Amino acid sequence: MTSIQMPQLGETIVEGTILKWLKAEGETIERDEPLFEISTDKVDTEVPSPVAGTVTKILVGEGETVAVGTELAEISSGEDAEAGAAPTGTAASSASGSASDDAGDERPDGGASDVSAPPVPTAPPAPAQPAAPAALQDRGPRSQILSPLVRRLAEEHELDLSAIAGTGTGGRITKSDVMQAVASGGGGTAAEPVGASKAAAPAVTPPSVGVAATADETVEPMSHIRKAIATHMLASVNETARAWTMVEVNVEHLVRLRERAKDAFLAAHGVKLTYLPFVVRATVDALGAYPQVNSRIEGDDVVTPRAVHMGIAVSYDAGLIVPVIHDADVMNSVGIARAITDLASRARAHQLKPDEVQGATFTITNPGPYGSLVSVPIINQPNVGIISLDGIQRRPVVVEDDAIAVRSMVYVSMSWDHRLIDGEIATRFLARVKQSLETWDFAEDLGV
Amino acid sequence: MPRHTWLLEPPGHVPYAVANEAMHDLAERRLAGTTPDSMILLEHAPVFTAGRRARPEHLVWSEEQASAFGAEVHRIDRGGSFTFHGPGQLVGYPILHLGPRPDAAVYLRRLEEAIIRAGVELGVELHRRDDVQTGVFAGDDKVCAIGVRLMRTRVTLHGFAINCDTDLSWFRGIVACGLPDNGVTSLSSLLGRDVTVEEVRPIVRRTLARVFDLDYEEAPADELEPFGSPLVA
Numbered sequence: 001m002t003s004i005q006m007p008q009l010g011e012t013i014v015e016g017t018i019l020k021w022l023k024a025e026g027e028t029i030e031r032d033e034p035l036f037e038i039s040t041d042k043v044d045t046e047v048p049s050p051v052a053g054t055v056t057k058i059l060v061g062e063g064e065t066v067a068v069g070t071e072l073a074e075i076s077s078g079e080d081a082e083a084g085a086a087p088t089g090t091a092a093s094s095a096s097g098s099a100s101d102d103a104g105d106e107r108p109d110g111g112a113s114d115v116s117a118p119p120v121p122t123a124p125p126a127p128a129q130p131a132a133p134a135a136l137q138d139r140g141p142r143s144q145i146l147s148p149l150v151r152r153l154a155e156e157h158e159l160d161l162s163a164i165a166g167t168g169t170g171g172r173i174t175k176s177d178v179m180q181a182v183a184s185g186g187g188g189t190a191a192e193p194v195g196a197s198k199a200a201a202p203a204v205t206p207p208s209v210g211v212a213a214t215a216d217e218t219v220e221p222m223s224h225i226r227k228a229i230a231t232h233m234l235a236s237v238n239e240t241a242r243a244w245t246m247v248e249v250n251v252e253h254l255v256r257l258r259e260r261a262k263d264a265f266l267a268a269h270g271v272k273l274t275y276l277p278f279v280v281r282a283t284v285d286a287l288g289a290y291p292q293v294n295s296r297i298e299g300d301d302v303v304t305p306r307a308v309h310m311g312i313a314v315s316y317d318a319g320l321i322v323p324v325i326h327d328a329d330v331m332n333s334v335g336i337a338r339a340i341t342d343l344a345s346r347a348r349a350h351q352l353k354p355d356e357v358q359g360a361t362f363t364i365t366n367p368g369p370y371g372s373l374v375s376v377p378i379i380n381q382p383n384v385g386i387i388s389l390d391g392i393q394r395r396p397v398v399v400e401d402d403a404i405a406v407r408s409m410v411y412v413s414m415s416w417d418h419r420l421i422d423g424e425i426a427t428r429f430l431a432r433v434k435q436s437l438e439t440w441d442f443a444e445d446l447g448v
Numbered sequence: 449m450p451r452h453t454w455l456l457e458p459p460g461h462v463p464y465a466v467a468n469e470a471m472h473d474l475a476e477r478r479l480a481g482t483t484p485d486s487m488i489l490l491e492h493a494p495v496f497t498a499g500r501r502a503r504p505e506h507l508v509w510s511e512e513q514a515s516a517f518g519a520e521v522h523r524i525d526r527g528g529s530f531t532f533h534g535p536g537q538l539v540g541y542p543i544l545h546l547g548p549r550p551d552a553a554v555y556l557r558r559l560e561e562a563i564i565r566a567g568v569e570l571g572v573e574l575h576r577r578d579d580v581q582t583g584v585f586a587g588d589d590k591v592c593a594i595g596v597r598l599m600r601t602r603v604t605l606h607g608f609a610i611n612c613d614t615d616l617s618w619f620r621g622i623v624a625c626g627l628p629d630n631g632v633t634s635l636s637s638l639l640g641r642d643v644t645v646e647e648v649r650p651i652v653r654r655t656l657a658r659v660f661d662l663d664y665e666e667a668p669a670d671e672l673e674p675f676g677s678p679l680v681a
Contacts, residue, residue, distance in 0.1 A: 007601060010553035019500070034600065043552040044500055044526065045598035307554065327554060330561045330659050332568075447568065 002051045004073040006066055009040055012355050016040045017065040018072070023055045029075065036072070053077030154178055225318045236381045244376050245426050246413035247434045251392055254278055254437065255408040261448040269334060271341040273446070276312070276366050277333045279389050279412070280340070281445065282436035284308050284328050287362055290429045292421055294361045296382035302420065311360030311380055312340055316348045322380055323347050324360045333445040364389065368410070377415050385416040385426070387433070412437075450663035451544070454486040455653070458675035461535055464495040464522050470674040474543045475603045486667065487656060488541040488607075490675070491645055492533035494519035496622055499528035499595050506530045506623040514621055526606040528582070528595035530622040536614035536634070538645045538652060541607040544660065550602055556582050556594060558659045559608055563592045565655040566610075566648065572638045584610075589633035610652065612636065612645045 006016050019037040023029050034046040035055070057074040060066055164181045222230070236242075258273055265273040287294040287308050295304035310328040314321050323343035328336060346352050363380040368391040375388040392410045399405045412433060416426045456474075458467075467490060477483040496507065496519055506529055507514075511521045519534070533539055546555060560576050563584040567574035574584045574591060584592035592610040599605055611634035619632040635643040656662060 009598070009601065010551035010555075012553045032600065039500065040552065043556065043596045043598055045552075045601045048600045327557060327561075330558055332565070334568075 001056070001074055001076045002053065003071050004035065004049070004075060006038070006060075006068050006070045006072055007047055008068045009043065009045065011359060013040045013068065015065055015067045018060055018062050019044065020062055021058060022046065025055055025058050028052075028054050049075060051075055051077050223318060229319050232381070233378050236378050239381060240379050241418035242379060242415050243418045243423065243426070244413060244415050245423065245430055246374065246411055247430045249410050249412050249434045249437050250397065250407050251275070251410050251437060252407045254442065255392065257443055257446075257448075261443065261446055264448055265337075265446060268447075269338060271337050273337060274340075275368075275392070275410075276340055276364070276389065277337040278437060278440075278442055279366075279387070279433070280310055280312075280325070280328060280336045280364060281333050281442070282433045282440070283362065283364060283387055284310065285436055286429050286432040288329065289432055290425055292425060293384050293416070293429050295384055295420060296361070297417075297420060298382075305361050307361070309359045309361045311363035311383070312343065313363060313365035313377075313380075313386075314344045314347045316350075318350075321347050321352070321357060322360060322363060323352055323356050324358065326356075326359065333442055334447065362386075368392065374411050374413065376413070379415050379417055383417075384420045385414050385429075387412060387414045450661045452484045453544075453657075453662040453664050454484055454667035454671065455664040456486055456488045456490075456667045456671060456675075457649075458488070458490050458672050460491070461493040462490045462675050463493050464497065464520060464533065466674065466676050467492065467539075467541070468522070468524065471541045471543065471605060472599075473674065474671075475599045475605050478543050478545055479599055479603045484665075485545060485662070486541075486543040487653075487662065487664065488543070489649060489653065490539055490541075491535055491537060492539055494532070494534035494618065496521045496530060496532055497526075498523045498530050499526045502529045507621070508623065509621040517618075517621070519618070519621070524606075526595040526597045528593075531593045531595065531609065532614075532618045532622060533609055534614060534618055536636075536645060537609050537611050538648050539607070539609045540652065540656065542604055542656070542660070544604045546598070546602055546604065548602075550598060552596070552598060555604060556596060559594055559596070560584050560592075562652065562655040562659040563608060563610055565659065566651045567591075567635075569651050569655070570635060570639065570643065570648070572635065584608075586633055586638050589631040591633050591635065591638065610635070610648065612643050612648045 009016070016038040017040070019039050021036045022034050023036075029035060029049045029052065031050065031052040032048045035049040037044065037046045053075040054077075055073060056076045058072070059074075060070065060072045066072070159178060159181055164177050254275060258275065262273045265271075291304050291306075292302070294308055295302050297303075307327050308329040310325045311322040312325065314323060323346075325331070325336060325339045325343065328339075331339065343352070343356060346356075360380065360383060362383050363386040365375070365377050365386060366389045367375050368389050370391075372388075372390045373393070375390055377386045377388045379386050390411045390413070392408050394406055395409050396404050397407045397409060399407065412430065414426060414430055467488070471488060474483060474486050474488075478485065494517070496514055498507070498521065502523070507521070509517075514521050519532070542559070544555075546552075557576075560582065564574045564576075567584070567586075572586060574586050577583070577585050582594040582596075583590050584594070592608055594608045595606050597605040611632065613636040614634050616632055616634055616637070635648065653664070657664060
């Protein structure tokens with residue numbers, strides 16, 4: 001028997017509405033024949049059966065909205081039953097198998113394997129998260145993304161959705177929230193958001209007793225975020241085979257460009273122009289050229305996302321957090337500059353949404369503004385590497401024709417995980433970042 | 449590695465039903481693995497289409513009124529509400545296989561990104577809106593509608609429609625995308641000059657290629673046949 005679950009059609013899509021069952025209980029179905037249609041808040045699709053067999057049970061009715069991974073139906077396949085195959089697990093394991101086999105480009109001739117991929121995989125394993133984000137409560141405005149069902153219910157009952165506390169993932173308003181609000185006369189339920197409490201820091205232990213404050217010292221319990229950062233950092237040091245490589249980059253032309261363009265850039269885009277967007281852009285390019293640096297270890301597999309989700313380390317009052325520029329590989333420097341400013345300012349205002357601190361495929365830290373010359377960062381697991389952009393310095397260097405001149409120079413270095421990549425790749429990767437920073441004409445990218 | 453992609457640019461004003469059928473046919477074959485990815489770029493004859501979330505009251509004109517003005521009304525299988533397609537609007541139907549782990553949200557964001565980049569090249573600042581699922585806006589006004597469906601969760605159907613020099617009075621016939629408070633605009637209105645589909649087409653073609661990493665090849669001539677011969681004005 002095979003259990004059919006609500007498929008995950010994207011990392012940010014957490015639920016779906018059953019529009020229509022295309023098969024009734026008792027009907028037979030072929031493998032890859034459409035079984036039901038769903039509507040998510042992004043897109044509609046029909047979902048095919050991963051196996052041939054008979055629909056034995058339909059568990060969720062049309063019009064109902066359920067979370068990704070919810071069991072929707074059961075299909076018994078004659079062969080499976082005779083062979084005594086395990087339920088549920090089969091679909092999931094072959095799905096992940098085909099995903100890793102078939103991460104490459106689709107070709108009509110060679111890409112047949114994807115056609116046979118079971119379409120109802122369990123949710124892809126969420127990459128292990130930086131600890132700091134896990135401790136961040138979503139204090140910002142709740143996501144306005146509503147399921148079609150919730151929207152319809154709210155309209156029917158003329159509810160003010162802004163007055164309802166969402167208990168779904170990420171503080172989203174669910175059907176039961178709406179029903180509860182209806183039952184309580186349309187007022188806001190005071191329920192504590194489940195998403196937030198789920199995301200709360202791990203073990204909450206009371207401050208240790210036995211250490212008493214004296215006149216010479218103060219004693220304060222560690223904050224949850226501090227503890228989470230501690231755990232995450234220590235785990236990274238324990239688990240990764242960290243190595244470190246540094247290059248020196250001549251950023252003379254970037255310094256000049258920034259001086260020249262910063263006022264116009266601020267006027268045009270409302271954000272300050274820093275050096276970080278240039279480094280993000282060059283790093284994204286290098287990740288495209290060396291995708292293994294964008295990968296992660298999962299069990300005995302190497303998982304390499306095609307998109308680049310760039311984590312940017314941001315310090316704020318509670319500690320350190322790594323908001324993520326999703327799909328940084330499709331952004332130009334202007335988009336990146338805006339995203340950095342937006343994420344950093346909302347991080348400092350404690351207004352990041354859970355999605356925005358998850359899923360980094362690589363991380364950049366930028367201690368330069370604080371005056372560092374060289375830093376050796378700890379890898380933000382499960383990433384392979386983390387780049388540190390340190391401080392830009394005017395110093396004498398040897399230029400063309402063996403002359404000595406004063407140039408703006410910076411050290412760009414990377415801590416990398418020797419379990420996954422070796423020195424050659426790490427060094428070529430950094431050399432590409434260096435070359436891009438030294439030779440690209442970012443003026444065009446900035447539109448100045 | 450770039451995606452090998454057929455480029456289909458049927459000429460003239462293609463009737464909606466014809467393009468819809470050809471698109472589904474291409475998607476079926478893409479799913480079966482007998483054709484590569486495709487990018488269809490075209491202009492439609494006037495038509496109102498109703499997505500699955502379309503509510504009857506969002507069609508301001510009656511169907512009879514609409515047809516009196518020369519527009520058809522079609523109910524179709526994409527998500528979203530009502531929209532209008534017609535002359536002066538560049539419509540794109542990417543038929544792309546999203547692979548074994550399709551991410552619909554990322555796909556939509558990339559479509560938007562391609563349009564936003566085209567805006568940059570044309571000199572107009574476009575953006576997404578956090579409170580609206582899809583589409584590309586200038587200020588509060590929508591300049592590009594996006595509505596997508598997946599075939600068997602894997603191959604994309606439908607796509608985007610960017611107003612170049614569309615006659616915007618057509619949009620009075622509907623509450624566009626179910627958003628009564630939003631206006632609709634066009635690149636021509638935004639730039640204060642006539643911006644034609646033919647001016648926008650190569651730009652969008654290029655930004656789509658960059659965002660989705662497409663390597664275009666002109667589709668075999670017989671693939672254009674289902675779209676019919678151009679209507680001669």
